Structure formats: C-alpha cells, structure tokens
Amino acid sequence: MKNIDWSNLPFGYLPTDYNVRCYYRNGQWGEIEVSSSESINIHMAATALHYGQEAFEGQKAFRCPDGKIRVFRIKDNAERMQSTCRGILMPELPTEIFVEMVRRVVLLNERFIPPYESGASLYIRPLLIGTGPQVGVKPANEYLFIIFVTPVGPYFKGGFATNDYVITRQYDRAAPQGTGIYKVGGNYAAGLRANRWAHELGYAGEFYLDAKEKKYIDECGAANFFGIKNNTYITPKSSSILPSITNRSLQQIAQDLGYKVEARPIPEEELSTFEEAGACGTAAVISPIAKLDDPERNTSYVFSKDGKPGPVSTQLYKTFRDIQYGILEDKHGWTTIIE
Ligand SMILES: Cc1ncc(COP(=O)(O)O)c(C=O)c1O
Secondary structure (H helix, E strand, O other): OOOOOHHHOOOOOOOOOOEEEEEEEOOEEOOOEEEOOOOOOOOOOEHHHHOOOEEEOOEEEEEOOOOOEEEEOHHHHHHHHHHHHHHOOOOOOOHHHHHHHHHHHHHHOHHHOOOHHHOOEEEEEEEEEEOOEOOOOOOOOOEEEEEEEEEEOOOOOOOOOOEEEEEEOOOOOOOOOOOOOOOEHHHHHHHHHHHHHHHHOOOOEEEEEOOOOOOEEEEEOOOEEEEEEOOEEEEOOOOOOOOOHHHHHHHHHHHHOOOEEEEOOOEHHHHHHOOEEEEEEOOOEEEEEEEEEEHHHOEEEEOOOOOOOOHHHHHHHHHHHHHHOOOOOOOOOOEEEEO
C-alpha cells in the first residue's frame, strides 16, 4: 500500500478489499459470506429505509508494537448490538458469529491496517438492517448483517489535546424512555442539527442535558462524559445515553489506579466543581474538555486553564492506550488477538 499516507488519514471512508455478510431468513442466521462489492441490493420497502430498523456498532483494530493485531472488547460490542436488537425488535446476532465475522473481515483486509507508528487504526463498522419489505409499521422478516472496515487516521494528530463544547438546550438527542441507550441510526439523525449548530459556533461539538428536565448531564455529542474531582471519576447515570464501552473500561482503570468511581445523575451546576472533564468513546478514547459553554445561561465551565489535558485524564488515556496496544498487561481480558 505505497500510496496510503497513514499518518494523514481522515476519519472517512476509504475502500478496502472485502466485507463480510450474514443474512437472517426464515427465522435463522445463514452462513458467513465474503463480498468484494461495496453495494447492497435492497428492497425499496425494507424496514431499515422507512421505519429505521437499523443498528450499528463501531470498533477499531490496531497493529501493535509486538506486530500482533488486537481488537478491544469485541464481545461487548456484540452484546450491545444484541441489546439494540431487543430495543427495536430485530433478531439478535449470536456473539460467536459477530466475533468470527470481525476476525474474518480484519484478516481479509490486513493490508489496510495502519502501522503502529502512524497512530492510525482500522475502523470496524458492523451494521444490521431490516431488509424485508413492510408497508405497515412492523418489524421485518428478513435482515442483513454486514461488517466493513476502513483505515482511519489518529484522532489527535498533534498529540493528546483539549476541545471546547457547547450545551444545547434547543435540541434533544433522545427521550428518557426512548432509544438513546441503543445504537440506532435515528439517534444520530436527531443529533445532526445540534452538531451543525455547535460547529457553526466554532465548537468541537454539542453537549446534551437530559431531555425531560434539562437539569442533568447526558452526553457529549457521540461520546459519554466524565468529570474528575477529589480523586473521583464521576460519570452520568441516565436512561437516555449510550452505554459506552470506553467509559466502562475507564471506570475500571480508574478503580485499578486507586480512584473512586461514581456513576450517578450529575446536575449541570456540579460542572463548576470538576477539576478535569472529558468526552470518551472509541474515536478518541478521551477527548479532554478545556471549556464547556452554556450560552443561554451565559455561563462557561472551565476545566483546563492552560488548554492542556489534566493529569488524571492523561494517566487514564495512557493506561487505556497501552492496554489496547498490548504494552500493558490486559488483566481484565479485554483484548482479542486476531490471527
Ligand atoms: C452516542 C454515543 N455515545 C457514546 C459513544 C461511545 O461508546 P464507545 O465507548 O462504546 O465507543 C458512542 C460511540 O460509539 C456514541 O455514538
């Protein structure tokens, strides 16, 4: 792959050699199929197109310093997709099929895994869609599960760095008893306006409060939130946020490093007491927050005076990355070596 500039890859779609597919028909999952086509042929009345019966996931494969390929907590992604399936009445894909398809698609596209030194990785995108036709609002009878991969650039090109975010009160992402806890496309469509609004104002992204009371912290764009104070890692407990696998891992790492961990509702006012804060998710692991503005209240919460990431966020980030790359011992059995 002489012509790929690994260090300057965007977070975009670059074609690779193969994707893997598995169809659900007549009440059962079929054999794993390998395809070199980037297209799918879909019925115009498919439920995915009309009624949003679709789920996706996101993960990364890394080329590690020991030369091995690792993926992180892939079974947890399989289980989260199963939870999404229960949420929007789709058949659950068994974990073994999910994991085997990840293994196959990564190995089939091995030449697209960026080298360790580049900081880039191979993004893995599992997608499950209702393909069977329905005109009434009902679940489909047929489904397609597909995984494609694409190399993506390092999130922090100039090193681990902070960003500014803005609280949106005029747009909601998800209702308290809606689909916010599931990874369905509709949640992301619901966030597009808020995201554009935040970017137009010059922020890295939008920040959501709970939709019902507009009182508690929900999510930071397409990432979970955490704050640090008094040696404690504090993260929102909410019925409308995606259960982030990165956040769950950071809570464990924080505990392993001797911090206290609290998952509970966080009122907006408490933001002023945090010594550090960050957004967390697969894309960046941690995106430390320098400043969070609430324009409607004419308030700014500042978590970094010099614009640099704080010491606890930096320690958590480094520990997390070193586990992902097989540099630190994986004592919780989170990584899978793909061979
Ligand atoms: C809405 C939302 N919240 C949080 C996350 C972070 O989740 P994870 O750590 O599993 O990537 C994501 C990304 O997957 C997301 O889309």
